[in-house]
Amino acid sequence: MKIDDLEQMESEDLSTLSSAERRRFLKIGLAVTGMYLGGSILSLISVKNAHAAGVVPEAGTYPYNPHYSMVLREHLCIDCERCKEACVKTNHVPSYGFRTTILEKRRSLGEDKSETIFVPVLCNHCNRPPCVRVCPTTATWKDEKTGIVVMDPSRCIGCKTCMAACPYNARYFKEETRAVDKCDFCLQSRLSKGETNPACVEACPADVRVFGNLADPKSRVFQLVHAPDTMVWVLRPETGAVPNVFYINS
Template identity: 35%
Template sequence: MSCSRRQFLSGTGAIIVTTGLAGTQIVSSTASAADSEDTVKRYGMVHDENLCIGCTACTEACREVNNVPEGVSRLNIVRSEPVGAYPNVKYGFTRISCQHCENAPCVYVCPTAAAYKDPATGIVDVEADKCVGCGYCLAACPYQVRFFNPETKAADKCDFCKSTQLAQGKEPACVESCPTKALTFGDLNDPNSNISKLVSEKTVYRDKSHLGTEPQLYKVPHSIREVKG
């Protein structure tokens, strides 16, 4: 059995809005998690670039806790270009990982429903057993943070340690391992949570927010860099 691209996208409930040279914007036709019942969680994370020192303790903790094979990574810390003149040179660091989008393009394009958004937590996840390795989700992700796990042969990415740390009532490994407390994790639907307070009190931005993906990874911009959300 076969279906056209138009039929497939129609079946997922996604709407494609053409935006000319800027590409396409993918918008969900379903209600957002913020409109759901108060009991539903919407997990998110804040990365404070002013506190991050680029030590990559988060990356190593993620690899160890989630058994991420060598050669691939669920999380990367990227250093900015140098700012200033020697000896007063400064660098900024930013987090590159799954954004756990409200309107996740990877979910819309997956033909087997291996990529899905957990309705109870808002976490975008992958069921490896359902993944057929088509690569649609890798191509659709505007953040380019998905990869094929060389051991499971399935698409993989950050899942906020859903089946490891969170399952044990802990915070994600990256959060627990950060020596400067640059990462804050929690329920964005809870106005009293630390993450909700941080987002409301600090100046924050989200990568490529103009695409309408509604990413749940917020960043406190480093004082030396320009925000290009």
């Protein structure tokens, strides 16, 4: 094509656009932006309505019934690790992973003396579980009946975002199932088969771990966390996950 021919062609540059056409284009751009933004904002909405005036929800505001939870009577733990052994055996936990473990902290008592406190940890089955929010394929969710955070290994793509998101280091990747594995309060291995307690609770000789339905005022867990003059705390409350594993000393 020669220069002369080119000069006679209709220009396609921006000066040929009419004002109406520009406006229409802008509207489409805004609509597309709005649609995407709407979706992005959705991603910030919490998974479940959660209630938490303090670390223990007010009686009657538990989202589930049974609302399974665990109370750990921290100072009674002697680190015998029978809970860990029972968990490994019951849930086929490989040697490189754990669903529950026991941490150790040291507190100074002054004059070169200190006390050692053992802290059992496990999945906190949070009311606002960050792991559930971030999973791209809904491979993990809050069980609608019990509030237990469960996994479907066949949906897990192994992106490990749930592991990054969990404030409690409660998840690990299990090579055998090619999926992230975690504590499910023994829902699959025991509760669904009529047992009333997870294996770790059953195995504990010091009655450290108390399991039950927080929505039932007659349950032991309810009575422990609502007892007068009792200090109740949770781990990492600042993350806003609203955990269902409570710690007490009494």
